[in-house]
Amino acid sequence: MIPNFIFDEFLELLTEGELKILLAIYRKTVGFDKTSDKIPYSQLVKSTGLSKSTISKGIKGLVNKKLVKVDRSGNTNRYTYCLPKVNMSSSSKPEPMVVQNSNQQLVRNSNTQKKVPKETEKNTTNSSTGFSDEVWKVINYWNEIFSDTLDPSNAVLIRHIERSISQFSVNQIKEAIFRRSNCSYYKRKKPELLNKPNAFFPYPETIRNDLNRNTDMIFDYDEKNERVYNRKNKDEDFEIIRDMRDKLGRPLWKLKNAS
Incomplete structure (x- = not known):
């Protein structure tokens, strides 16, 4: 970067x-x-x-x-x-x-099993909206994954997002959103809840569960290299998952043709 x-x-x-x-x-x-x-x-x-x-x-x-x-x-x-x-x-x-702070879409970074240490410094509040940069990053990421289903004018939901950021790092929340969007649990059992922010942000246990959802889409650096070494895939079959990092700060990967 x-x-x-x-x-x-x-x-x-x-x-x-x-x-x-x-x-x-x-x-x-x-x-x-x-x-x-x-x-x-x-x-x-x-x-x-x-x-x-x-x-x-x-x-x-x-x-x-x-x-x-x-x-x-x-x-x-x-x-x-x-x-x-x-x-x-x-x-x-x-x-x-x-560099100036903005409300533009920004993404990067995360970890699954271990809780990523939360940054002690919070970014400044965006004067045009009253939202912190962390809140905007979460809003933008959710709407990128789930096609604009999160309404920034919903004050109650924004408070839930702020509370979730106080308990999880922004990167953890983003990874939970990504895993939620790609795990079979919601697609098979709870499709009506999949893209509903009110079924996610108010519930820390749901965020924690989604953070640990299994998905065949995510590979860390070593797993990717192992698949290449065993000739299951080639390097060019993988692409970096934007905004996701393993516990060593390395990018996480997914197969380009994975659905």
Whole structure:
């Protein structure tokens, strides 16, 4: 999920330290569906293996290159990654801009058996709707899977979604939705409940059960490779399931022709 412009425009310009720091910041932000995050120096030291002085120098370099924005107003620095604002009329390199929160559809990440540690930092509330980014991600994902059956104007349902986010990570909820949509249990026994958000979000036990539903559609990295090794499938038979990750942070996969 590293943007192409990092490789195409800036890779040769970055020092080894700057690149390590930038990747660490992307892991803590993009890797958890965030645009920014508070990251202590100790975490940067641990994840990059660099000294504090090298990290300080590298951060200055990234700020100067407009690849990262740093908010030093709190006890711990908050880092925001930047994306390029492309000027189609100009032949010069794109000028990176700070990512803005939006209510656009966003997805990524998850785990089935173990509860994914919840992010302690909540994204900001979208001023145009009053919903947090987490709520919008869940709404958008549900409506992507079940064809717009969740009405964002339903205030009671929105409160249920907010409560579910307080008990599960957004990524867990997304995986529960995905597994719900592909398991045989609902298709055979409860088809009338399959795409009903009121039969899902108000009930933590239902979310927990759906998170553990068996489906033939999902394979982790090792399972995919095992099927390829045993010649049951080829690599090109699989595609990444958007917004799903295993406990090691690797993409989950599904067969392209699976129904």
